[in-house]
Amino acid sequence: MKNIIGYALIIALYTSACKDFLDVIPDNVATINHAFQDRVSAERYLYTCYSYLPNHQAPGDNPAFVGGDENIILINTRQGYFGFDYPFYIVRGLQNTENPYVNYWNGENINTIGGNGRSMFQALRDCNIFLDNIDRPNDLDDYEKARWVAEVKFLKAYYHYWLFQLYGPIPITDVNLPVNASPEQVRCYREPVDSVVNYIVRLLDEALVVPELPMTIQLTTSELGRVTKPIVAAVKAKTLVLAASPLFNGNDDYAGFRDNRGVYLFPEYDATKWQTAADACLEALEYCDVANIRLYNNFQSLYVSSPEIRTQMNIRGAVTERWNQEIVWGSTRSADQLQRVSTARTEATQGSMTAIVCEMAPTLRVAELFYTKNGIPINEDKDWNYAERYKTRVAGNDAPYYIRDGYTTANLHFDREPRFYATLGFDGGVWFGGGKGDDSADLYYIQAKSGQAAGVVAADRYSQTGYFGKKLVHYESSVSNNNFDIRPYSFPIIRRADLMLLRAEALLESGGSIAEARGLVDEVRARAGLQPCEVSWRDHAATRTDKPASRDGMLEITRQERLIELALEGQRFYDLRRWKQLEARMNEPLRGWNVRGANEADYYRVVSYYSPEFTFKHNLWPIRQSVIDVNKNIVQNPGWQ
16 A cells, blocks of 8 residues: 555656646546547547647747847836746746746746647647547548548647757657556656657658648638648658757757766767758658649739839738748637737827737847848948948938838838848838738838837837837738727748748758759749849859858858748747857847937937847756656756756
């Protein structure tokens, strides 16, 4: 009896410290039988497995929006209103092991506004239950069962991938532990990086070869967001690129990281991983070709005649055009919150509106990231005055679809590439939208100085930097004096341009064709109206005019292309981590304009807000200390001890 009680206490302690992680409580047989008694019940359980997907479009759930250096949020005003304060505390050096922010390990302290806030290990438990019991329903045909099994295998792989991306080595949750599991089984270990990656890829390969898994969704009214072959192939590509990247491939910072068995959790460098990643990216793009997933480049409106507006709308539409042809995997959850916190007020009568919050503000660093109109970085273009970028000038009528004629704004806002104008709203900038799709009727202008329509009008509703995330707002989302009528869209978790740039990066890292990599980058640039890389650098670079011809030079270009093309979409944070550039790129002060200035002289002064405190330890998320206290086999990530 003492042994039984002692064993029960071990299980109780373990499950209380790792809520829902490898759940070992006795299965309720009657409940499981009921959950899989027929097709309808089993389908409900399938959707339960889907329900754990992270809210990729929610800034409170996805740390990539405000947990890095892309956006600043207002704090000490509406704390918790949108739950942004959780990931933003990470920027301010407040991440910890006692009560970690954005904790996906055991699901505690995750913001639940607009999200599920559950542990990924609970998700894996339910996926395993589904796979263990899907043979029970007698009225489920073989075709549907095979498809559902493939979908849940994908979900298992993705939940492991999400944890791996945040925490690195993790326990592999292949099966649920039975009630008679031994104490040794209960006290599981984190598995080495290569083992985790191999397991994820194996699950994805098993799903990918299932004939019943569709290439595209046919029942668009009821099944959009369900797993398809291009989605599976895309996640496989992203997994293998992550595994080949400096964070996980020969990372000296973790060379001695091992568990109490003496097992080393990080591998030595393996150059062949980049070739494997390049092949996976090609496979994903080939699946996209079959499914007719291509770059969005066909904005349609009878009322838009300006080529400048059309180019901007093609760039914006790749994100906000609902289920457009570039989306490989789109979220079915609402992106309304993103639109509310990114929209700029364009009329003074909107000043009192609570519907527009303007709480998430892109930083000056993002504004400086984009190319000049010549398609190269602002500090490399011999024809662009980098030294005087913070000074002001008056706009002429030469750019009526970018900046308001006669308006005084920063030099930084002139002569930039179309993606700059499509992504960011700024003082004096054009904001196309409002619902009509008409060149003249929908050309609004932002005035963001203190007291102006888009400026500081309340303590909790303004852009702290003077920039707005225009790219995240559907152009048909319309503002009236009393309402913000939001046009919903499917936030792109993965789109084709992402895969193209990953393929280019992997080719360059693996010693593959520079020309092929350059061609992929040029195709993405062409949608933005830019010349090929070789032409842009040859004609406009002050130095290194042959930069696109070298492997290192083209890799540098490709990385900046990713940061530009995917800006504000929740990718930069993860890219800088996997490149091991977190400390080098994110620790400079987060800056913007002096938005409390009421005139040009006061407003156009650069202000520093916060200095992020990232060190190497932030490349991996901390595990809650209570988990480790109960299970000593779970070792803490380096730097968090």
